[in-house]
Every structure is written in C-alpha cells, then in structure tokens.
Amino acid sequence: MESWRNWSGSVVATPARIAVPKTEAELSAIVAAAENVRVVGTGHSFMPLCETDGVLISLADMSGEIEVCPDRETVWSPAGLSIGALTQALWARGFSLLNQGDIDKQAIAGAIATGTHGTGRTLGSLSTAARAFRMVLADGSVVECDATRDPDLYEAQRVSLGALGVMSRIKIAVAPAYRLRETIRRAPLDEVLNGWDQLAAGHRHVEFFVFPYADQALLKILDLAQEGDDPTPTEGGTYKLFCDIATAAPFLAPTLQRIMTGAITSSTRAAPAHRIFPSERDTRFEEMEYEIPAAAGPDALRAAIKEVRRRRLPIIFPFEFRTVAGDDIWMSPMNAGPCVSISFHQYARMPWREAFAVVEGVFAAAGGRPHWAKRHTLNADDVVRLFPMAKRWGEVRKRVDPTGKFLNAHLRQLFAFSI
Numbered sequence: 300m301e302s303w304r305n306w307s308g309s310v311v312a313t314p315a316r317i318a319v320p321k322t323e324a325e326l327s328a329i330v331a332a333a334e335n336v337r338v339v340g341t342g343h344s345f346m347p348l349c350e351t352d353g354v355l356i357s358l359a360d361m362s363g364e365i366e367v368c369p370d371r372e373t374v375w376s377p378a379g380l381s382i383g384a385l386t387q388a389l390w391a392r393g394f395s396l397l398n399q400g401d402i403d404k405q406a407i408a409g410a411i412a413t414g415t416h417g418t419g420r421t422l423g424s425l426s427t428a429a430r431a432f433r434m435v436l437a438d439g440s441v442v443e444c445d446a447t448r449d450p451d452l453y454e455a456q457r458v459s460l461g462a463l464g465v466m467s468r469i470k471i472a473v474a475p476a477y478r479l480r481e482t483i484r485r486a487p488l489d490e491v492l493n494g495w496d497q498l499a500a501g502h503r504h505v506e507f508f509v510f511p512y513a514d515q516a517l518l519k520i521l522d523l524a525q526e527g528d529d530p531t532p533t534e535g536g537t538y539k540l541f542c543d544i545a546t547a548a549p550f551l552a553p554t555l556q557r558i559m560t561g562a563i564t565s566s567t568r569a570a571p572a573h574r575i576f577p578s579e580r581d582t583r584f585e586e587m588e589y590e591i592p593a594a595a596g597p598d599a600l601r602a603a604i605k606e607v608r609r610r611r612l613p614i615i616f617p618f619e620f621r622t623v624a625g626d627d628i629w630m631s632p633m634n635a636g637p638c639v640s641i642s643f644h645q646y647a648r649m650p651w652r653e654a655f656a657v658v659e660g661v662f663a664a665a666g667g668r669p670h671w672a673k674r675h676t677l678n679a680d681d682v683v684r685l686f687p688m689a690k691r692w693g694e695v696r697k698r699v700d701p702t703g704k705f706l707n708a709h710l711r712q713l714f715a716f717s718i
C-alpha cells in the first residue's frame with residue numbers, strides 16, 4: 300500500500316492502490332472493476348475529498364492535446380491537465396481562460412469539481428466555464444453530457460466533488476488571448492471596505508489580503524493591458540521566514556504583521572494573463588473559505604477580525620477577500636447571487652481547528668456557504684438546508700452510482716441524503 304497526502308499535509312490516506320491509467324479504455328476498466336474509487340487531481344484540497352482505502356485514480360498520465368472547437372469559443376481539454384499546462388497551450392493557440400485563481404498547479408478537473416474561482420465582480424468560477432463533460436461512470440461506461448445531452452447529469456456534474464464519475468475530457472469556454480497589468484498597493488482596511496463596491500466595479504479583478512492584527516490591506520488589482528511581458532512574482536522568502544518566527548513565538552504575530560504590512564511597497568507589472576494570475580505558494584497553510592452574499596461581505600470580515608483579536612487567536616496568515624459572480628450551478632455556493640469570498644488561512648505547522656471554528660461561526664451567521672475543497676464542518680442536514688437543489692443532485696448521484704462506488708467516508712457523511 301502506498302500512502303498519499305494532500306498539499307497541506309492535513310489529509311493522509313493509504314489507498315489499496317494508486318492507479319495511473321494512460322488511456323480512457325484503461326480508466327474505464329479500472330473503474331468498472333473497483334469496489335471503491337476516488338479520483339485525485341493534484342491534491343490541493345484541504346478537505347478529505349480524495350481519501351480512500353480503495354483505488355485512488357490519477358489522470359496525470361492521460362494528459363493529451365487540447366482541441367479547439369469550430370466555434371473558437373470553447374476547447375476540449377484533457378481533464379487531468381494542470382491549469383498551468385492548459386493555459387500555456389491556450390496561449391499558443393490565441394486563447395486565455397476567462398478567469399483564474401491564485402495558483403495554476405491544480406488539474407483543471409480538480410478545480411472544476413470544487414467550484415474553484417478567482418476574483419472579479421462579473422466573473423464566475425471555473426465551473427461556470429465548463430460546457431460539456433466526457434465521463435467514466437461507475438459501471439465503466441463512457442458518456443458525454445451537456446445542456447442538451449442528459450442535462451440533469453451535466454447540471455449535477457458542474458460542481459460534484461468527483462462523486463458522480465471520472466471526467467476524462469472537459470469542454471471549456473475560453474476568451475481571445477489577453478494581457479493583464481497588476482498593481483499592488485497598500486491602503487487602510489476601513490477605506491478599502493467602505494469603498495469596496497466602487498473598487499470592485501472599477502477593475503476587472505480586485506482582491507485584498509489583510510492580516511488580522513494589522514489595519515492596512517494589501518490590494519491586488521488586475522486590468523486588461525495592451526502590452527507587457529514581465530511576470531516577475533511578488534511573494535518571496537521573507538514571508539516564510541515570518542511564518543517560521545511566528546510559529547516559534549506566536550505572541551509576536553501582531554507585531555510581525557504590522558511590520559510585514561508596513562514593509563510592502565507598491566508595484567506594477569504586466570504580462571500574458573496566465574502568467575499574472577498565479578502566485579507562488581511555497582509556504583504550506585490550512586484554509587477555510589466562505590462565499591458570503593456580496594452586501595454582507597465587508598461586515599463579515601470586520602466581525603471575523605474582531606473575534607480573532609478578542610480571543611487573541613495566534614493567526615499568522617492573512618484573510619483574503621475576493622468577489623465572484625453569482626451562478627446557477629446546483630451545488631455551487633455562489634448560486635444565490637453575487638458573493639464575496641473570504642478565505643481564512645493558518646500556517647500548516649500551527650493549530651487551526653479552534654480558530655477556524657470561531658471564524659466559521661461568524662461567516663455562517665453572515666449567510667455564507669463554504670468552498671467545498673476548504674475546511675468546513677457541514678453535515679448532510681446543513682447541505683440540504685443550504686442548497687435548495689441538493690436532493691435533485693442526490694437523485695442524479697444515485698442514478699449514476701447506485702452502490703456509492705465514488706463515495707468515501709467524508710462524502711457519505713456530507714451527502715447522506717443521497718444514499
């Protein structure tokens with residue numbers, strides 16, 4: 300038995316076998332023969348989505364070519380391709396993804412399975428760009444679904460945590476290739492929160508980071524650019540050093556956070572979009588994220604910071620605040636309208652459960668729903684209460700996988716209503 304762990308190190312599993320098929324036919328035979336299966340992308344999820352004592356399938360060896368569709372607005376991508384490899388291949392053909400998140404290491408299938416998103420008031424998650432899926436179902440059959448071919452399976456699959464089958468190829472909406480200019484600057488947190496609507500409306504992408512014990516936010520603004528090819532990254536070794544010091548002496552965190560924030564200087568750079576979106580994330584952390592109705596977002600962040608300070612929680616990572624457009628995906632936490640997305644991180648080597656419980660209470664009270672891949676404590680009753688289409692999603696799950704081949708302990712608990 301080989302052991303497997305996720306990116307942050309908080310989920311460790313010992314699957315009976317790790318299978319790395321090279322072809323769809325091989326993938327289909329593995330799925331058909333297995334009793335329990337989970338599929339893994341690159342293991343960047345914080346929740347135990349890929350934990351299994353059955354067969355863990357990776358599509359890392361099934362990469363293949365992308366195929367531009369005749370409409371030149373969509374492409375078929377191998378599901379196991381990393382976002383980085385996909386966006387490079389797109390750029391070479393004159394296309395970009397409509398939006399991207401913080402990193403580009405994830406498999407495109409892994410990112411779509413959990414509703415991974417970037418920031419942008421009018422831009423939805425990567426799942427909203429998925430136009431069709433080619434999938435291997437529990438019995439090994441290969442199907443394609445979209446808005447007209449088995450639309451229920453398509454709707455259910457758009458955010459589905461690998462619980463319905465294994466995607467082998469995904470048809471994704473793309474944009475003509477574009478460049479972005481990034482501006483980084485510091486601003487007082489109150490000023491940013493009070494003017495958030497104008498800021499978000501004034502730029503293609505805006506987000507900010509704020510340490511819980513600092514009063515200055517670090518703004519990251521991206522707008523379309525005509526030219527530029529300087530993708531020099533901004534995060535460096537100082538931050539890792541800071542985390543290591545704060546781990547050894549958590550009581551120093553407030554002072555360090557003020558020093559760190561004060562040391563940040565303004566900068567700009569411009570380059571092809573896919574080289575500007577991702578940052579290096581070398582320092583491992585654990586993360587929770589809630590999607591909160593847009594109007595309630597600023598107050599939810601203020602309340603969370605207040606709680607962290609009141610309880611003197613030793614948090615040494617910043618909050619991250621982004622906007623995401625509303626969508627119509629059954630199991631998407633963005634399906635009730637425009638959201639702000641607030642992430643709460645902790646250095647992986649420091650305790651996080653107590654602080655996450657406190658902040659989760661604040662975000663839930665603000666009407667938030669969690670990012671499925673990041674730490675949360677929802678149970679099946681919560682899922683039914685919070686997601687009006689959950690039972691319909693559960694019916695599709697039961698139809699395509701009646702024995703629960705694709706469910707692990709975490710998903711059985713989360714989706715007990717569908718068993």
Ligand SMILES: Cc1cc2nc3c(=O)[nH]c(=O)nc-3n(C[C@H](O)[C@H](O)[C@H](O)COP(=O)(O)OP(=O)(O)OC[C@H]3O[C@@H](n4cnc5c(N)ncnc54)[C@H](O)[C@@H]3O)c2cc1C
Pocket residue numbers: 306307337338339340341342343344345348349358378379399400401402404405406407408409410411412413414415416417459460461462464465466467580670672673
């Ligand atoms: C450093 C870091 C930065 C991040 N930044 C962002 C961000 O900016 N925005 C954001 O929203 N999230 C972000 N995330 C979360 C991340 O995007 C999600 O956890 C995503 O699901 C990870 O993709 P993965 O390829 O690692 O998938 P995994 O974690 O390996 O798997 C995730 C899910 O996808 C399923 N899956 C994988 N491949 C397939 C397939 N072929 N068919 C069916 N199901 C499949 C798995 O079964 C599992 O349920 C970040 C995470 C980290 C660690």
